[in-house]
Amino acid sequence: MRKLLVFNNVTLDGYFADVNGDMSWAHKQDAEWQAFIAENAKGESQMLFGWKTYELMASFWPTPQAIQALPTVAERMNSASKIVFSRTLDKASWNNTKLLKGDLTAEVQKLKNEPGPGIVIFGSGSIISQLTQEGLIDEFQVVVIPVVLGKGKSMFEGIKEKVNLKLTKSRIFGNGNVFLCYEPVK
Secondary structure, three states: OOOEEEEEEEEOOOOOEOOOOOOHHHOOOOHHHHHHHHHHHOOOEEEEEEHHHHHHHHHHOOOHHHHHHOHHHHHHHHHOOEEEEOOOOOOOOOOOEEEEOOOHHHHHHHHHHOOOOEEEEEOOHHHHHHHHHOOOOOEEEEEEEOOOOOOOEOOOOOOOOOOOEEEEEEEEOOOOOEEEEEEEOO
């Protein structure tokens, strides 16, 4: 069975985006952090997005600015297999993207049962919330960024039942970022 994981940056007060969906607060330009991001991007995985995150990513990663700033990450983001869940989009034009409009839980369960690489969710708070509640996420990789927004978007908005997690990995970066990896306690 394929593994489904989340990789998101969050603020100290737990938001993955500000109230307008902006995530620019998460972008730090230092050598140690950039090396971690580039190394992380080398792994083979399929990416899964909600439509808002998809549109944000598709509008940035194919640009010359992204390719110049983060060439390894841009190459990976542009060449990887991607899935976007949306009931409103008519097409998904970013390279190697498949648009799914069906039942999220059923489609993700089907994806997990297919052969292939792991699946990674970026951003996409409503999808993370729904799949967490259904017990379909195998790992949460969270980078705590040392900033407080006061309000924003939680990737766990709407969770109805407590989800216990166990810490499996951590790393502290010189820029103050803290990488935390959790698995659900079954």
